[in-house]
Amino acid sequence: MRIEQRLVERRWLTVAVPLGSLLVALVANGVLLVATDHDPIETYRRLFDAAYLADGALSNTLIAATPLAFTGLAAAVAFRMRLFNIGAEGQLYLGAIGAAGIAIALSGRPTEVQIVAMVLGGAALGAAWGAIPGLLRAFASTNEIITSLMLNYVAALVLNYLIFDSLSYWRDTSATGLVFPQGKPLPEEATWPISTLGSIDIPFGFLLAAAAALVLWVLYTRTRFGFEAQVIGDSPRAARYAGMRTRRKIVAIMCLSGGIAGIGGASQMGDFRHVLDARGLQQANYGYSGIVVAALARTNPFAAVLVAFLLGGLQNAGYTLQSAEFPSGLVGVMQGLILFAVLGGELLVRYRIRFAGSRPRKHAREAAS
Amino acid sequence: MAEGWKATAAPQGAAVAMRGITKRFPGVVANDNVSFDVAAGEVHALLGENGAGKTTLVNVLTGLYRPDAGEIEIGGRPVELHSPRDAIEAGIGMVHQHFRLVDTLSVADNLLLGSRTGSFVLRRREGAREVERIGEALHMPVAPDAKLWQLSVGEQQRVEIMKAVRSGSQVLILDEPTAVLTPQEARQLFRTLRAMAAAGHSVIVITHKLHEVLDVADRITVLRGGRSIATVARADATPRSLAAMMVGRDVELGRRRRRTGPIGDVVLDVEGLTAAGDRGGDALRNVTLDVRAGEVLGIAGVAGNGQRELAEAVTGLRPCSAGKVSVAGRSLTGGDPRAAIRAGVAHIPEDRLHTGVAPSLSVAANTVLKAYRGRPFSEGPFLRLRRIAARGRDLIERYDVKTPGPETPARRLSGGNLQKVVLAREFSGKPKVLVAAAPTRGLDVGAIETVHAYLRSAAEDGVAVLLLSEDLDEVLTLSDRIAVMYEGAIVGELDADDATVAELGLLMAGGRT
Numbered sequence: 012m013r014i015e016q017r018l019v020e021r022r023w024l025t026v027a028v029p030l031g032s033l034l035v036a037l038v039a040n041g042v043l044l045v046a047t048d049h050d051p052i053e054t055y056r057r058l059f060d061a062a063y064l065a066d067g068a069l070s071n072t073l074i075a076a077t078p079l080a081f082t083g084l085a086a087a088v089a090f091r092m093r094l095f096n097i098g099a100e101g102q103l104y105l106g107a108i109g110a111a112g113i114a115i116a117l118s119g120r121p122t123e124v125q126i127v128a129m130v131l132g133g134a135a136l137g138a139a140w141g142a143i144p145g146l147l148r149a150f151a152s153t154n155e156i157i158t159s160l161m162l163n164y165v166a167a168l169v170l171n172y173l174i175f176d177s178l179s180y181w182r183d184t185s186a187t188g189l190v191f192p193q194g195k196p197l198p199e200e201a202t203w204p205i206s207t208l209g210s211i212d213i214p215f216g217f218l219l220a221a222a223a224a225l226v227l228w229v230l231y232t233r234t235r236f237g238f239e240a241q242v243i244g245d246s247p248r249a250a251r252y253a254g255m256r257t258r259r260k261i262v263a264i265m266c267l268s269g270g271i272a273g274i275g276g277a278s279q280m281g282d283f284r285h286v287l288d289a290r291g292l293q294q295a296n297y298g299y300s301g302i303v304v305a306a307l308a309r310t311n312p313f314a315a316v317l318v319a320f321l322l323g324g325l326q327n328a329g330y331t332l333q334s335a336e337f338p339s340g341l342v343g344v345m346q347g348l349i350l351f352a353v354l355g356g357e358l359l360v361r362y363r364i365r366f367a368g369s370r371p372r373k374h375a376r377e378a379a380s
Numbered sequence: 381m382a383e384g385w386k387a388t389a390a391p392q393g394a395a396v397a398m399r400g401i402t403k404r405f406p407g408v409v410a411n412d413n414v415s416f417d418v419a420a421g422e423v424h425a426l427l428g429e430n431g432a433g434k435t436t437l438v439n440v441l442t443g444l445y446r447p448d449a450g451e452i453e454i455g456g457r458p459v460e461l462h463s464p465r466d467a468i469e470a471g472i473g474m475v476h477q478h479f480r481l482v483d484t485l486s487v488a489d490n491l492l493l494g495s496r497t498g499s500f501v502l503r504r505r506e507g508a509r510e511v512e513r514i515g516e517a518l519h520m521p522v523a524p525d526a527k528l529w530q531l532s533v534g535e536q537q538r539v540e541i542m543k544a545v546r547s548g549s550q551v552l553i554l555d556e557p558t559a560v561l562t563p564q565e566a567r568q569l570f571r572t573l574r575a576m577a578a579a580g581h582s583v584i585v586i587t588h589k590l591h592e593v594l595d596v597a598d599r600i601t602v603l604r605g606g607r608s609i610a611t612v613a614r615a616d617a618t619p620r621s622l623a624a625m626m627v628g629r630d631v632e633l634g635r636r637r638r639r640t641g642p643i644g645d646v647v648l649d650v651e652g653l654t655a656a657g658d659r660g661g662d663a664l665r666n667v668t669l670d671v672r673a674g675e676v677l678g679i680a681g682v683a684g685n686g687q688r689e690l691a692e693a694v695t696g697l698r699p700c701s702a703g704k705v706s707v708a709g710r711s712l713t714g715g716d717p718r719a720a721i722r723a724g725v726a727h728i729p730e731d732r733l734h735t736g737v738a739p740s741l742s743v744a745a746n747t748v749l750k751a752y753r754g755r756p757f758s759e760g761p762f763l764r765l766r767r768i769a770a771r772g773r774d775l776i777e778r779y780d781v782k783t784p785g786p787e788t789p790a791r792r793l794s795g796g797n798l799q800k801v802v803l804a805r806e807f808s809g810k811p812k813v814l815v816a817a818a819p820t821r822g823l824d825v826g827a828i829e830t831v832h833a834y835l836r837s838a839a840e841d842g843v844a845v846l847l848l849s850e851d852l853d854e855v856l857t858l859s860d861r862i863a864v865m866y867e868g869a870i871v872g873e874l875d876a877d878d879a880t881v882a883e884l885g886l887l888m889a890g891g892r893t
Contacts, residue, residue, distance in 0.1 A: 234761045237751055238745070245738040250733045251697060252727065253749045254718030 012258055013365045014358070024360050025111075029307070032356030036349040042339040043348070047341060052079025054332070061331035071330075072214040074283060078103070080220035082301025083308060083315040088227060092244035095263060098144060098159030099272040100298025101166030102137040106276025108173065109136030111181055111194065111287040114201035125201045129150045129277045130219070136271015140166065145265025147259035155265070174289040179285045200370030203281035214293035216278030220319075223271060224312035227375060239352040272298065273295025287359060303350060306357070325349065394453070395582040396422040396472075396551050401450035403436050411434035411447070418551065418582040423573050424595040425587045427601035429824030431794065434486065434586045437603070438553055441584075442474050443467035455550075469647055473549025475540045477556050481528050484769055487511055487539050488524040491546060503667055514542045517579065520572045533682070541572065543580075550578065553584045558592055562682050563876075563885035568837040570596040588626075588824070590619045591853075622788060622850035623829075627825050643860075644673030647844035648694070648725075648813045653703035655693045655714075665691040665868040668704070671813070671844040676835070678859030678876070679848040682888050686858050686868035688730055689846040691817040694846065695727040696720035721750055726811035728802055730818045732795070734756050736802040739791035744772025746790045747805050775804040796827025809856065814838055817848045852881055864888055 041051040062072055082099040089096035102119050115126055143162060147153035173179040176193045177266035182188065184196045203215040230235035243250040243257050275297065284291065304322060308314035329342040392494040394417040403411040411433045418424045426434045433502040439445045441452065443461035446617050452459055453472045461467045464776060481490050488507035495669035511524035520538040528536060537557065544552050550696030554573075573583050573596055594598050594614060601611045609625050648671040673679045681687055692698035694705055699715030707711065707723040720727075729735040737746045748757045748768050756767050772786035778801045783793055790798060798821065806814065816835060820828040835858060839845050849855050855862055856876065861874040872887045 233763055233765070235752060235758050235763060236761060238763055240746075241741060244737045244750065245740045246734045248731070248735045249738045249749065251717055252695075252729060254696075254721045256718075 014362050015363055015365055017363050027307075027352055028356045028359050032352045033349070035356070036352035039348050039352065040345050043341075044345065049337070054337075058328045062328040066329070067212075068350070069208075071327045072320065072324040073149070073211070073213060073217050074323075075326040076276050076319045077214050077216045077220060077278055077282060077298040079279065079300050079304050079322055080216040080217065080271055080316045080319035082297045083221060083222075083319050084223055084300045084301075084312055085228060085268045085272035085275070086218065086305035087308060087310040087312060087315045089264055090305050091231060092260075092262055092264050094145075094148070094244075094261060094268070095156045095300065096141065096144070096159050096268045096270070097156055098141060098162050098298070099301045100296070101159075101278040102112025102140045102269040102272035103164035103298055104166040104170050104292055105140040105269075106133035106273025107279050107287060107292060108170065108181065109133045109273065110280040112275035114197045115180065115195055118198040118200070120200060122200045122204070124280065125198075126203060126215070129281050130274055133273040133275075133277025133280075134270040135273070137276060138270035141267075141269020142262060143270070144242070144260040145269075148265070148277065155244045157226075163298065168204060170287075170289045170292065174287060183286075190299065194247060194289065197280060197285045201281060202285060203278070214278070214282040214294045216275075216282040219274065219278065221316055223274070224316045227312040236260075236263075272301070285376070303354065306352060311352035394418060394456060394586075395422075397453040398437070398441065398724035399451050399453075401437060401440055401447045401452075401632070403433075403440060403445055403447050409606050411440070411450075413450070414599050414603065414606070415754070416608060418584055420550070420582055420600045421577050421580050423577050423583040423585065423596055425597035425600045426584060426603060427588065427590075427593050427626060429588060429826070430718045431605075431824065432603040432626070434603055436556070436606075438474070438555065438584070438586060441467065442472055442553065452849065456878060468547065468549075469682055471548060471549060471550035472491060473544030473550065475537065475544060475554045475557060477559060479536050479540050481536060481539060483529040483704070484527060486525050486527055486666065487522050487531070490528060490539055491542055491641070510546060511542065514545055518572045518575045521567070526765075532565070533560045534562070534568065537561070537569065539571070539670055541656045545576070549581075551582045551584065553578075553586070555586045556588075557585060558587070558589065560851075562889045563881055564889060565591070567595075590828055592624050593617075593622065602635065606627055623825060641674045643675050643841040646670045647673045647708050648846060649706045650694065651703050651706075653690070653693055653700055653705065655689055655698050655700045657686075657689060662701070663868050664693060664700075667865075667868075667870055669704075669846075669863055669870060669873075671846055673812075673842045673844050675861070676845040676847055676859045677841050677854035678862045679846065679865055680852055680855045680862055680884050680888060681848075681850065681865035683850045685865045687850075687865055688817065689868070690865070691730065691815050691846075691848055692721070694813075694815050695725055715795045721809070724810070726806035726809055726814045728799070728806060728814070728816040728819045730821070732798050732802055735790065737790040738791050739796060742772070742788055743801055744769050744786035744795070746801055747772050747775050747808070749805060750809060751805075771808075775801070775808065779804040780858040796823050798829070799823060799827065799831055803831065807834070807838065811838075811843055814843050814845045815848070816845060818850065820849070820851065820854060821846070828854075852884060857883070857886075 037055065044051040044054050061068055063069060079325060085099040085102065087095060110129040113127055113128045113132040117125055140162060144155040144158040147158050148155040173181045174194055178184055181194050183193050205215065206213045206218065231240065239250065239255050239260055242253065242255060243260055247257055279289070279292065301321065304315055304318045308318045325346055329346055332342050333339045397417040399415050401411050401414045402409065404638055405564070414433065414437055416437065418762070428434045434446065440447050442464050443464045446462070450775060452461065458471055461470065484491065485493065485644070485666070488504060488511050491511055492503070492507045497782065508524035511522060515521045515522060518540070518541070521537050522531070522538050526545060576583055585596060594617065597614055599611055599613055600617055600622065601623065602609045604626060650667060650669050652669040653664055654662055655664040667690060669677065679687055679690065689698055693700050693714065696712060696715060696717040696719055704711050705714070707725055710723055712719050712723055733739055738749065748771060751757055752763065752768070756765055757771070770808065774783070776783060776786060781793070781800045781804070782797050790801065793801065818836065818879065820831050823831065835845060835847065847855065849860055856879065859876045861873060862876050862879050862884065864871050865871070866888060875882065
């Protein structure tokens, strides 16, 4: 059995393959469910219900989807330029730290001011955190995958330090806060508004992410900045040949990517957590899930928001499904199988599998020469 | 070396006979019912443009591809070659364009490396004797104890040939063997090939250079568009007839360019330029030259003697440690390609697919790779996509680029059409200086003609052209003056009308006049 690159990538495959993968995952999960004495059809009905149909299901799905949309966009922005920013996790922490700090400092100011300041603060800190691997890559040719990944651990330590190991500005220093370390609650005005569409609650952060997707799409397809990013991503040598400032652009894209992840952190503070929740942020793994989102969306910003919505549904359904007869481990395995099948299926879009014995047809990219 | 030419007709019991070979790839028929045979004791040239199917045919013979139809006989017996190993066992040896040798080992050790005698102990002394024996028999002396990296490219090629001979190859295939050689080395190689033929081997030479074919081959098979057009004896062939068969029509061959435009002031002035190479050490050493408006200065030299670095230094891609480059009196800062572009330096880079264009971007986008920054293609931060598309369509039409459309990714274009896109873009910038590095490398005869015509017309329009090429014929055809580079320095400069191949070859090999 051999795996070969496809000569032509077929358009219909980009739709057919994910659907096919999903089907494979459903069948595999069906076997798993039967083996563990659950009715697969009933479970799938409940799962779908919990994610999209039941009362409040969509609202909960959007809550799970919002951070994934931000980290997915952050990863997609960088991946488009073949910059593998794995650091959205840490950049999101920093964004949360920045937004929380500003919200506390601006206590008593109107919500509008708070929102703008939190978004800017989160974006700035996230961008600064992203700039570090960007500068290292641009001026020292350091591999950004490694540096951005390592900085995630540093960011986690910073987060822990602020809440658990110091009496920082962010820590709740009341009597209980000293015994049970936790963040200082953010002021009331720092709570971001919720829009409603029928019975669905839409977090402000989700709207922000959708707007960001639009801005990024325009940036990439309609501006000089995006043109340069595309050329650099495609062939750095051609970019230099055309007189583009590749180093600056690398730093700029890493800042942009980090900034978006940082706004994701701000949204965690303003929309959902309202306190710098060191442990909760670290357990959620938003940054790493964002890489999956970007990969599945093929770095298209609109697709990233859509994929975030679908994965958010899966996550949300997972919480609902858990019960005494349905352990969380089983939910995790099901989610894992689905992701595994969908990501594994991606291979088939760009490669084909040939079995030994079949005719070696349509082989080789070096066709006739 | 002229004695002992073989007869035209396929001798009985050909060493290799390929009949009706057809090989299809998606969208192309690379070989369409090709027949071809080589006799023992014959040098047979496979001649054709790029894409004519030479390499595919040879890949079938060396077991890399399996043909969709047709049969192969080796030594009169039908064979099926399932893998390169089958081919080697059938006595077919291949000398690739890129050598497969170990730099840090000696010549003798490299020879033993390929052997499959199965002995666990290396018989070093035997290896050295083998090197001397084969070297003598084939007129290609190589010192057995020399390390590979100490050898010239020509000598390394000899080691490759020795390896093939030693592994028992009766049939030796050489893929573009002279691409990396000086004219003198090439002549030496031809003597070796004749000696091999005299010893009863069969030699297949793949090439697209006409004069080589006439120097070395007994018979010539011309391929075009995947078909075998004809097999002719050397005596019946002329450069003109071969070229016509390759292209399928009459072509203008190597006629020296007559300058019609006037020559103006010095536009490109390079003084004492020194620059580091990629692996440290100076790749350019104190290079001084100037090119006037309307003039073509050709830089000849064996590949890897600083030509690429010179092109990069002049176009701002490579920083310089000493010296300066000025264009129309304004000196350029080194290492800033944008400054060079602004000063009017156009560049046809050596690596057209990854430097000359962004391969995944559309043809239209690639036509504004340098002009996207300002009006009319962008306003403020925004691109004017419609104008970019219009520019793409316009240049595709004016330069006759064969492409499905302006939105096709550039990488889908053939080499010749890609080069047209590069030319179209570079000329549309109204350059003062044009640096053309190996502008026709890998192109077929028809495309070469087109590129040459554009380079000539650029010079006639008053552009100062700096042409860097390893193809001496090209340099001789296009240049007004010729400078020769050797080990990063200019070792001689000649007027094109007085230059001879022999003289240039001597300079290219490091000898001074």
